[in-house]
């Protein structure tokens with residue numbers, strides 16, 4: 001799972017120069033379109049949001065396969081310079097500067113329209129208790145202004161929207177952060193703080209988002225901020241993202257999941273998908289049998305008190321025993337929650353993520369993370385993927 005090497009960006013295309021040179025004034029909502037000049041949009045006045053959030057908010061038309069809406073309003077900071085990091089699996093990475101303006105880049109398989117923050121807040125405030133959203137999440141990126149602007153977006157939101165009605169999560173960017181930044185976000189009303197470790201081991205981290213691809217991140221700095229988050233936000237209020245299928249073993253992921261649980265936090269899993277335009281777009285998505293085993297085992301560790309030491313693994317680090325009796329395992333599989341998208345909780349249940357990210361890690365034809373409760377037919381397919389006999 002080796003990333004391609006990033007190419008050299010001509011100097012005249014670096015740092016969002018094309019967008020800043022043209023300096024087109026934004027007018028309301030901007031739908032990604034790389035055939036027109038991208039307006040000069042900046043947070044905190046502008047934010048980007050997932051296509052699912054834009055459809056749910058009613059600023060984009062469209063329908064999602066088997067989903068009515070998303071329960072999480074993901075807001076992504078935006079600047080013409082974009083994210084200054086270069087993570088190999090990410091559609092937002094800096095190496096794409098020559099090819100596509102930042103606000104036009106695909107990220108977790110979808111476009112991210114840009115919207116004035118005031119318009120977003122007006123709409124959610126007007127919907128009041130009828131809002132479909134169970135949570136809002138601010139996604140920081142690696143940019144010199146991202147700490148200050150995250151605070152500005154959070155403050156603008158909590159000034160108008162009660163954070164106990166729609167709690168706020170922070171998807172942080174540890175590279176530019178200090179403990180004081182973590183404290184400030186808590187004091188401004190953030191509910192959950194997450195760190196996108198993404199890589200399950202230090203070696204994969206270095207290869208995919210550290211020096212290996214000319215990116216500024218370090219495993220040690222990510223852990224430093226994660227541990228601050230544990231102190232400041234407290235148990236069950238911090239977590240880490242992990243991408244499954246970037247060359248680690250199943251045991252590597254599950255040992256990390258266990259470590260996070262032992263610290264008092266949660267893990268949010270993503271199935272590796274070769275994002276178009278990324279430095280890993282030539283690599284295969286995670287085989288479904290591997291993904292399902294890790295999803296199931298992670299759910300048992302996070303929510304059913306099973307420990308990684310109770311499980312058994314083969315010599316390749318694959319799960320061969322989940323550490324609980326077959327009848328209990330069957331009941332967990334049949335409940336289906338283990339195979340839904342994992343993330344910060346909404347209003348349905350502690351183990352059901354508000355952040356459902358429809359088709360963020362797979363196409364609808366071969367769903368990895370189910371953004372809804374899997375049907376009987378889905379569960380039959382999941383059992384096949386797990387190599388289990390059909391349920392009678």
Ligand code: SF4
Nearest residue numbers: 083085087090092093
């Ligand atoms: S820091 Fe986040 S947004 Fe930036 S390239 Fe890495 S994964 Fe993508």
